Amino acid sequence: MKALHFIPRPPEQKAGAQKWAALAAVFLALGLGALVLKAAGASPPAVYKVFFVDPFSSAYTLAEIANKTVTLSLIALALAAGFRANIWNIGAEGQFTAGAIAASFVAVWLLEESGRWAVFAVLAGGVCGGMAWAAAPAFLRAKVGVNEILTSLMLVYVSLLLLSYVVHGPLKDPEGFNFPQSPLFGESSLVPSLLEEYPLYATILVLPPALLASHYFVSRSWAGFQMRVIGLAPRAGDYAGFSRARPVWISFLLTGAFAGFVGAAEVAGTAGQLTPVISPGYGFTAIIVAFLGRLHPLGIVAAGMLMAMIQIGGENGQIDLALPVSVSGVFQGLILFSLLAADFLVHYQIRRRGD
Amino acid sequence: MDWVLLPLLFYAAAHSAAPLLIAGLGELITEKSGVLNLGVEGMMLIGAVFAFIAAHDGGGFAGGLLAAAAAGFAVAGLFAFLTVGLRANQVACGLALAIFGGGLSAFAGLSYEGKSLPDSVFAFADFAHKKFVHDLFLLFALFMLAATWWFLNRSRAGLILRAAGENHDAARQTGYPVSWIRAAAVLYGGVMCALAGAYLSLVYTPLWAQGMSAGRGWIVLALVVFASWRPGRLLLGAFLFGFMGILNFTLQNWGATVAPEFLAMAPYLATIAVLAAISWKMRRRRSRDFPSCLGKPLPLSR
Numbered sequence: 224m225k226a227l228h229f230i231p232r233p234p235e236q237k238a239g240a241q242k243w244a245a246l247a248a249v250f251l252a253l254g255l256g257a258l259v260l261k262a263a264g265a266s267p268p269a270v271y272k273v274f275f276v277d278p279f280s281s282a283y284t285l286a287e288i289a290n291k292t293v294t295l296s297l298i299a300l301a302l303a304a305g306f307r308a309n310i311w312n313i314g315a316e317g318q319f320t321a322g323a324i325a326a327s328f329v330a331v332w333l334l335e336e337s338g339r340w341a342v343f344a345v346l347a348g349g350v351c352g353g354m355a356w357a358a359a360p361a362f363l364r365a366k367v368g369v370n371e372i373l374t375s376l377m378l379v380y381v382s383l384l385l386l387s388y389v390v391h392g393p394l395k396d397p398e399g400f401n402f403p404q405s406p407l408f409g410e411s412s413l414v415p416s417l418l419e420e421y422p423l424y425a426t427i428l429v430l431p432p433a434l435l436a437s438h439y440f441v442s443r444s445w446a447g448f449q450m451r452v453i454g455l456a457p458r459a460g461d462y463a464g465f466s467r468a469r470p471v472w473i474s475f476l477l478t479g480a481f482a483g484f485v486g487a488a489e490v491a492g493t494a495g496q497l498t499p500v501i502s503p504g505y506g507f508t509a510i511i512v513a514f515l516g517r518l519h520p521l522g523i524v525a526a527g528m529l530m531a532m533i534q535i536g537g538e539n540g541q542i543d544l545a546l547p548v549s550v551s552g553v554f555q556g557l558i559l560f561s562l563l564a565a566d567f568l569v570h571y572q573i574r575r576r577g578d
Numbered sequence: 579m580d581w582v583l584l585p586l587l588f589y590a591a592a593h594s595a596a597p598l599l600i601a602g603l604g605e606l607i608t609e610k611s612g613v614l615n616l617g618v619e620g621m622m623l624i625g626a627v628f629a630f631i632a633a634h635d636g637g638g639f640a641g642g643l644l645a646a647a648a649a650g651f652a653v654a655g656l657f658a659f660l661t662v663g664l665r666a667n668q669v670a671c672g673l674a675l676a677i678f679g680g681g682l683s684a685f686a687g688l689s690y691e692g693k694s695l696p697d698s699v700f701a702f703a704d705f706a707h708k709k710f711v712h713d714l715f716l717l718f719a720l721f722m723l724a725a726t727w728w729f730l731n732r733s734r735a736g737l738i739l740r741a742a743g744e745n746h747d748a749a750r751q752t753g754y755p756v757s758w759i760r761a762a763a764v765l766y767g768g769v770m771c772a773l774a775g776a777y778l779s780l781v782y783t784p785l786w787a788q789g790m791s792a793g794r795g796w797i798v799l800a801l802v803v804f805a806s807w808r809p810g811r812l813l814l815g816a817f818l819f820g821f822m823g824i825l826n827f828t829l830q831n832w833g834a835t836v837a838p839e840f841l842a843m844a845p846y847l848a849t850i851a852v853l854a855a856i857s858w859k860m861r862r863r864r865s866r867d868f869p870s871c872l873g874k875p876l877p878l879s880r
Contacts, residue, residue: 368861373803377849381846550681555678555681563674564660
């Protein structure tokens with residue numbers, strides 16, 4: 224190591240280097256993942272074929288990937304705003320669940336309603352539920368100074384228990400043969416599919432405006448500017464008189480709203496009812512999507528697609544290759560680790576002594 | 579309500595507190611050196627699954643512990659390489675470790691779900707009473723508590739470790755290898771967290787189930803804050819949460835009619851309440867024992 228030394232990279236080079244670091248990280252993770260698969264007795268080429276090649280031969284799988292990409296990207300877009308300001312909401316999973324629960328209450332209440340407005344009421348219920356769930360850690364961080372990482376995460380466990388209580392209790396279908404699930408939602412409460420034959424949910428229509436809005440928010444708006452300043456140099460923000468509490472509220476309520484929205488769309492779309500398990504960990508995966516997408520809107524969509532492919536691949540591989548679903552968790556961790564390692568090369572240039 | 583049960587309740591709470599105390603002592607040392615490792619949950623799960631696999635496949639009790647320690651050492655090594663070596667963001671790395679640990683343990687332990695350990699694993703404890711292995715971990719936890727207190731407050735090595743966490747520039751200029759100290763502290767923390775996980779899968783449950791630590795790793799992080807980085811207070815916190823953990827069974831025993839889900843929420847809500855209380859109390863100034871360089875990477879030397 225004596226022969227090498229590290230020079231901080233000038234800031235103007237960092238943006239470009241970040242993209243390459245993300246790509247390098249994906250390939251590094253796939254390489255490490257191959258080792259894990261090999262150790263577990265699976266064939267890496269066969270698994271990667273299921274992940275990245277097979278989807279393109281099935282329109283159904285492509286639609287599934289699109290749906291998951293939308294879910295992950297929407298949460299990650301909102302998370303990215305907070306991460307820029309060093310606000311770590313890692314409880315999006317809980318906000319997603321709270322949104323789904325609130326939406327289900329609305330849907331069950333509107334069971335007999337035939338007007339098409341019902342679906343908007345259901346989605347609005349999800350947004351409110353998610354925001355309410357996010358408001359607690361935001362309040363504690365902004366007013367009392369409690370570390371938001373731990374509180375937001377604790378509320379994930381609480382939300383999952385609440386979900387269990389709700390499907391076993393208040394929302395249990397009275398005609399459901401005692402299964403822990405809500406009644407099937409009314410036709411008018413369901414998010415429609417854009418295609419007849421495949422389930423491509425209309426939620427996707429929200430993605431382009433959300434991308435534009437988040438781009439505008441981050442790079443053009445006053446609040447977005449303040450959040451970037453606070454993230455890069457907190458004391459500069461203090462001297463400029465920027466509120467420390469406002470970014471906390473903005474980022475938490477934004478994530479709560481988006482996560483609650485997709486939570487509602489999930490139960491009013493794919494499932495059509497509230498069940499004891501509604502998410503394969505979207506809220507946690509979205510954290511990785513935000514990082515891998517370098518907190519940039521388009522990057523987030525690309526990263527969301529990659530994560531969706533790995534997740535769907537994990538589910539399909541379960542049948543074809545007898546691969547556990549949890550393999551996608553391994554890949555998520557590896558990608559994030561690789562990314563953090565690759566970031567060293569974003570921040571530093573390596574030179575030999577004497578160069 | 580039967581007051582005769584009270585000592586038993588204490589005993590059960592102590593057993594439920596042991597893994598929190600073991601992992602908490604590990605994380606305490608890591609944080610005292612200036613590194614925030616949020617991946618406790620992941621390391622506990624990794625320890626739990628590899629302990630179970632090793633013990634189940636003929637390694638016996640000692641083999642299980644050894645496997646857990648080795649696995650904890652390995653993943654903590656990865657974390658140390660990234661955060662201490664490459665100066666990566668500690669919060670992000672900790673989250674990565676938590677997610678990776680959850681995924682890898684579920685992946686590795688899939689074919690072990692629902693299996694039980696062969697009797698031979700506990701054959702060494704046959705001479706004693708049924709809860710002997712529980713007691714063993716509890717004694718280990720209490721011994722480590724005393725050892726940690728002595729190490730931090732009475733030993734020269736502990737002083738150096740605290741210096742690395744308090745002011746890494748000064749420690750480096752004094753000539754101490756801050757990075758190696760931190761790496762060692764992270765590795766020690768990883769082994770302790772993995773052993774706490776091993777307790778869960780080998781003794782407390784004793785089963786392997788995906789995500790079986792159920793947020794204990796995150797509660798441990800809150801406990802270290804609650805303890806203001808003091809080992810003695812960690813005991814208090816762990817006991818408090820040990821009681822929360824058995825609240826479920828206790829209140830049902832006493833004829834409470836609350837839905838079990840609400841009782842199960844208690845530890846998580848209590849964590850939030852405890853954090854809020856401690857933050858409120860400390861809102862003017864930080865605890866005296868707070869390691870000032872916590873979470874800050876050591877600048878690269880030229």
